[in-house]
Structures are given as structure tokens and as C-alpha cells.
Amino acid sequence: METYIIILLCIASFFAGFVDAIVGGGGLIQTPVALILLPNVAVSSIIGSLKIPAFSGTSFAARQYLKKVTMNWKLLIIMAIVAFISAFLGSTLLTYVSSDFMKPLLFVVLILIAIYTFMKKNFGSHKVKNLSENDLLFYGILMSIVIGFYDGFIGPGTGSFLVLGFVAILGFDFLHASANAKMVNLATNFGSICLFVLKGKIIWAIAIPMAVCNALGGFIGAKLAIKKGNGFIRIFFLIVVIGTLIRFGYDVFFK
Template identity: 75%
Template sequence: METYIIVILCIASFFSGFVDAIVGGGGLIQTPVTMIMLPNLSVANVIGSLKIPAFSGTSFATYQYLKRVDINWRLLLLMAIVSFCFAYLGSNLLTIVSNDFMKPLLLLILVGLAIYTFRKKDFGQFRHKNLSANKQLFFALLISMLVGFYDGFIGPGTGSFLVLAFVSVLGFDFLHASANAKMVNLATNFGSICLFVSKGKIIWAIAIPMAFCNALGGFLGSKLAIKKGNSFIRIFFLAVVILALLRFGYDVFFA
């Protein structure tokens, strides 16, 4: 493989880790870049290989958040187990069928999300829901199933969808949502990695160098997010949603 290709992929992976650590959605950067630079790889090979840097970057970001943000360990352990299982199932399905039919639906969801976040200035600025323990558990497990399966089957934007779910459904502020989303995202990535390793879909020659760069980006991004707080994360969230809109809009109308 040409050296310049590895360099470009590593740069994309660094920025992916940086963005993902702040608000999720790093896959919206490194996934299309990898597909462009390695057009002969199957979707399963691309997604499978990128799970390694995604896991690496998320791990470093998670460590930074754990030092500063309170975590509901009991709830997150259940979410991690469920999301792991559904990510494994989603990745298994990816090796069998195409995921293109999901893109128009995601485009509509992202349009609504961008409008809502832009209009509601206090969205994610503070905790605003007091759900009962049973309701919180129900919604948490539902989120884990849906987002876990999505991450295994499609991938890009998973962190952003998790942040959105923690904010809008469970009532977290952006900072706590980002921290908790990282924990769940670790489980979804690991579930996918287990499947892709068993299927031999990971290209280690690109996965390992990208993992180091993603980890560095995740480390720096998480430190910046913790320092700047909720308002900064909200702006970053909007930027990532717009990026996702452009990405899926191109896939739906031009690809």
C-alpha cells in the first residue's frame, strides 16, 4: 500500500478521534475518506478496519471523561451489555446485505435534529428530566438496542446519535451525555470488532496506524470538551450534524 495513502488515512483518523471525543460522529470523517482512498475494499472491510481506531480513540476519550464526570455505572453496564450484543448482530448483517436503504431515513432524521438543536438554544445545557428508575431503564435499554444495531450495521454518526439520545430522552446535559455516550460506544465498537475479527474483515495494515492517530485525537478532544463545557459542545454538535447531513445527502442524491 502506498505511503501517502496511510498518511492521509492517519490524518483523517486524528480529526475523527478529536471530533468524536467532543460530541461523537467521528466516523463521518474517516469513513468516507477511507472509502475514497481504498475504493476496492468492500464496505464490510472498511467498517471492520475502522472499528479498531474508533475503539482506540474512544478509549482514551473515555478515560479523560471518567476523571471529571459522574457516571451511573449500574445503568451503563446494562447499556454496554445490550449494545455490545446488538452491535454484533448489526455487523453480522452487514457482512450479508447492503446498508444503502437506510440512508434516506437517516437524512430525514438529521434534518429534524439540526432544526431542533438550532432553534432550542438551551438544548443540552442542563439536566431537565427526572425519570423514574423503571422508565430510565426502559429507555436506556431501547437506546442501546437501536444505536448498538445501527453502529454495527452502518456506523458513522453513532456517537452523535448516542449524545442526542442521552440529552433528549434521558435528560442529560451535553457534557454528561458525551461522557456516558463514550462508554456505550466502547461496547458497540467492541461488539463489532469481535464479529469482524471472526470474519477476517479487518485490514490491520491500516487499522493499527490509524488507531494511534485516533487515540491522540480522542485524548485532545476530550480535554477540550471538558474545559469548554456545554455551550461549546452544543456548537460542535450542530457542526457534526450538518456534516452528517451533507454526507448522507450526497449519498442519497448523487452517489
């Protein structure tokens, strides 16, 4: 493989890690770039290979958040286990069927999310819910099933959907939502990685250098998010949701 292709993939992976660490959605950057630069490679191999840098960047971002943000470990461990299983099943299904039929529905959902986040200025600025422990577990498990399966089956924007779930459903502020979402996202990535490794779909020659760059981006992005706080993260969230909207809009109307 030509050196310039690997360099371009690494640059994309760095920016993907940076954005993903703040609010998720890094796949919106590195996935299209990889599909363009590797036109003769099977899509399943590209998606499988990109799970390695995604996991690497999320790991380094999560480590930074762990130093500064309080985690609900009981909730996170249960959500992570459920998300791992769901992502594994989603990736298994992806090897048999196309995910295209889901994209029109996601397009509409993203429009509603973008409008709501833009109009509600205090969205994610503070905890607005006081759920019981049982309710937290119930909604957390439900989130993990749905979003975990989505990550394994489709992928782009998973981190943003997790952040949205932690804010809108569980009542976290954006900073705590981003931190906790990283831990669950690790599980979904790992679930998909296990499936793609078993299927022999990972191209290690691009996955490893991209993983290093994604980790660096994740490290820097997480530090910036912690320093800047909720307002900064909210702006990034809107940018990523709009980016996801454009991506799915292109897939729905122009492919």
C-alpha cells in the same frame, strides 16, 4: 501499501478522534477518506478496519471523561451489554444485505434534529428530566438496542445519536451525555470488532497506525470538551449533525 496513503489515513483518523471525543460522528471523517484512498479494497474490510481506531480513540476519550464526570455505572453496564449484542447483530446483517435503504429515513431524521437543536438554544444545557431508575433503565436499554444495531449495520454518526439520546430521552446535559455516550459507544465498537475479526475483515497494517492517531485525537478532544463545557459541545454537535446530513444527502440523491 504506499506510505503516503497510510499517512493520509492517520491524519484523517486523528481529526476523527478529536471530533468524536467531543460529540461523536468521527466516522464521518475517516470513513469517506478511507473509501476514497482504498478504492480496490472491499467496503466490509474498510468498515471493519476502521472500527479499531474508533475503539482506540473512544477509549482514550472515555478515560479523560471518567476523571472529571460522574457516571451512572448501573445504567451504563446494562446499556453497554445490550449495545454490544445489538452491534454484533447489526454487523452480522451488514455482511448479508445493503444498508442503503435506511439512508433516506436517516436524512429526514437528521434535518429535524438539526432544526430542533438550532432553535432550542438551551437544549442540552442542563438536566430537564427527573426519570425514575426504572424509566432510566427502560429507555437506556431501548436506546442501546436501536443505536447499537445502527452502529453495527450503518455506523456514521453513532456517537452523535447516542449523545442526542442521552440529552433528549434521558435528560442529561451535553457534557454528561458526551461522557456517558463514550462508554456505550465502546461497547458498540467492540461488538462490531468481534464480528469483523471472526470474519477476517480487518486490515491490521492500516488499523494499528490509525488507532494510535485516533487515540491522540480522542485524548485532546475530550480534554477540550471538559474544559469548554456545554455551549462548546452544543456547537460541535450542530456541526457534526449538519455534516452527517450532508453525507447522507449525498448518498440519497447523488449515488
